[in-house]
Amino acid sequence: MGEGVHEPALREACRLIEERPSEEGATHALLVVHGGQVVHEFYGEGINQDSTLISWSMAKSMTQALVGMAVKDGLLNISDSHLLPQWESDGRRDITLDDLLTMRSGLSWIEDYVDGSVSDVIEMLFAESEFTGDHASYAASKPLLHAPGTQWLYSSGTTNIIARVLANALNEPTGSHQLFKSFMQTRLFDEIGMNSAIAKFDDAGTFVGSSFVYATARDFARFGYLYLNDGVWNGKRLLPEGWVEYAGRVVAHDPDMLMDYGAQWWVWPDDEDSIMAHGYEGQILWVSPRRDLVIVHCGKTDALYGAQLRSMVAGLVEAFPVR
Numbered sequence: 001m002g003e004g005v006h007e008p009a010l011r012e013a014c015r016l017i018e019e020r021p022s023e024e025g026a027t028h029a030l031l032v033v034h035g036g037q038v039v040h041e042f043y044g045e046g047i048n049q050d051s052t053l054i055s056w057s058m059a060k061s062m063t064q065a066l067v068g069m070a071v072k073d074g075l076l077n078i079s080d081s082h083l084l085p086q087w088e089s090d091g092r093r094d095i096t097l098d099d100l101l102t103m104r105s106g107l108s109w110i111e112d113y114v115d116g117s118v119s120d121v122i123e124m125l126f127a128e129s130e131f132t133g134d135h136a137s138y139a140a141s142k143p144l145l146h147a148p149g150t151q152w153l154y155s156s157g158t159t160n161i162i163a164r165v166l167a168n169a170l171n172e173p174t175g176s177h178q179l180f181k182s183f184m185q186t187r188l189f190d191e192i193g194m195n196s197a198i199a200k201f202d203d204a205g206t207f208v209g210s211s212f213v214y215a216t217a218r219d220f221a222r223f224g225y226l227y228l229n230d231g232v233w234n235g236k237r238l239l240p241e242g243w244v245e246y247a248g249r250v251v252a253h254d255p256d257m258l259m260d261y262g263a264q265w266w267v268w269p270d271d272e273d274s275i276m277a278h279g280y281e282g283q284i285l286w287v288s289p290r291r292d293l294v295i296v297h298c299g300k301t302d303a304l305y306g307a308q309l310r311s312m313v314a315g316l317v318e319a320f321p322v323r
Contacts, residue, residue, distance in 0.1 A: 002035045002292075004321035010040065013316035017297070017309070018042050025282055025301030025309060028053055029217035033225065033294040034320055043217075044299070052196050053298040055213040055220070056279030059199075060159045061247070062188070062223060063209035064101060064264035067166055068231070068243040069187050075169040078246075083165050084140055092140075095148040100162050101263040102251045106146035107139070109155040113280060113303065121156045125211065133203030135210070136164035152252035152261065156210035159264065160202075163209035177205040192226050192233050194219040211279075217296045224287045224294035227275060248275040258307060268310075271317055282309045291320040 010032075018027050028047050032040040043049065055062070070076040078098040087093045092107070099105050112119040123129060124138045131138035139157025163180075172179045181199065184207070189197045196219045200212035215223075226232075227247065231239025247265040254260070259276070260267040266276040268286070277285035282301030287294055295316060301309050 002037075002039075002320075005034065005039075006319045009319040010316065013312065013319055014040055014042065017312050017316065020305075020309075023302075024305045025299060027297065027299040029296065029298040031217040031221050031296040032316070033221050035292050036225075038218075041217075049216060049218055050196075052198065052214040052216055053220075054279075054283070055215065055277075056211055056281065056283045057156065057159075058220065058277040058279045058283050058285050059209055059211055059213040060156075060264045061227075061275075061277035061285070062213055063159050063162055063166075063207070064247055065188060065223070065226070065239060066184060066209075067097070067101065067162060068239040069183075070166055070169055071243070072240040076166065084161070084168075086137075086140060091144050091148075095144075097162070097165065098263075099148045100158050100165070102152070103154050103158055103261060104149050104152050104251065105155070105158055105161075106144050106148045106151060107153075107155070107158070108142040108145045109139070109153055109157055111154050111156060121210075124157055124160070125208075134206070135160040135202050135204075135208060136206045137204065140164070152254075154254065154261070159210040160206060160208060162264075163207040167206060172205060175205050177201040177207065180205075180207055187238070188223075191236070191238055192222045194222050217298055220285055220296045220298070221294050224277070224285045224296065227287045228289055228292070228294055230289075244275075248273065259310075268314060268317075270314065274317075278310075282306060284310070284313055286313060286317060288317055288320070290322050291317065292323060293317065293320050 028044045030042040080097045082093050095105050110120045124135050139161050167180045170179045197215040200208050227244050230244050248262045248267050250260040252261045266278045268274050273290050274288040282299050284297040
């Protein structure tokens with residue numbers, strides 16, 4: 001264990017998370033990496049270090065990484081507008097890639113995960129509509145409610161639009177996902193050793209960047225470690241300089257989540273320079289550079305207890321010293 005780590009606090013924080021009453025949620029995996037070493041690893045019943053677990057919206061942060069690689073290659077720039085042909089006839093043509101990455105597109109969207117209520121995200125991912133199987137087109141069809149760049153609104157649809165913009169930049173043929181899949185595999189998964197990772201694509205060939213990457217807890221930690229080290233892996237720069245800082249550059253505060261938001265990454269206000277990939281039902285990838293710390297939590301936590309879980313993980317973070 002690293003110098004200055006409060007071991008009793010670490011053990012107690014892990015216990016509180018792992019032994020929550022069932023009505024508060026179940027932890028499927030809890031992994032703590034400090035100083036490049038696994039210092040705690042827990043798996044729930046029937047799950048082990050080889051089990052692939054769903055990312056839900058942690059995939060959004062992987063989408064941000066892929067865009068960064070395309071920016072590094074000169075294929076995209078965050079100031080790019082005129083992003084989709086179907087937007088050329090109205091004000092949506094002025095939406096920039098930065099607006100999308102920071103959830104400030106101005107497009108109409110209802111992000112609700114409760115069956116029976118009005119929910120664009122459920123309709124996009126699971127319902128029958130004229131856009132069934134084409135998640136980006138569903139989201140891109142929404143009208144502009146605000147001038148681009150002026151209003152923050154969390155939207156899974158926005159991330160799928162980003163994935164489509166990236167696919168277009170890669171010259172992906174209509175209906176195919178092979179170029180995008182190869183780009184993701186060779187530039188991200190292979191480079192950092194995410195050997196378990198499986199990304200899902202919709203029927204139109206677009207990466208479901210909002211929601212669907214499956215990987216082991218250790219492989220999610222590898223992704224976090226890339227950002228912990230400013231986008232450099234084994235001495236090789238994979239992300240452009242400043243891209244990790246951009247991920248955590250706060251543009252809005254979400255009073256419901258009690259967190260800040262950057263570019264496809266959340267920010268915990270009380271852990272300076274930290275960033276968090278966060279998904280439905282309590283998927284958490286916490287990256288704290290000043291503590292040399294990456295934490296992965298995967299499981300199934302009701303939204304009513306989401307804030308409690310995040311606070312529990314924050315307590316775990318605080319067991320580690322600031323460098």
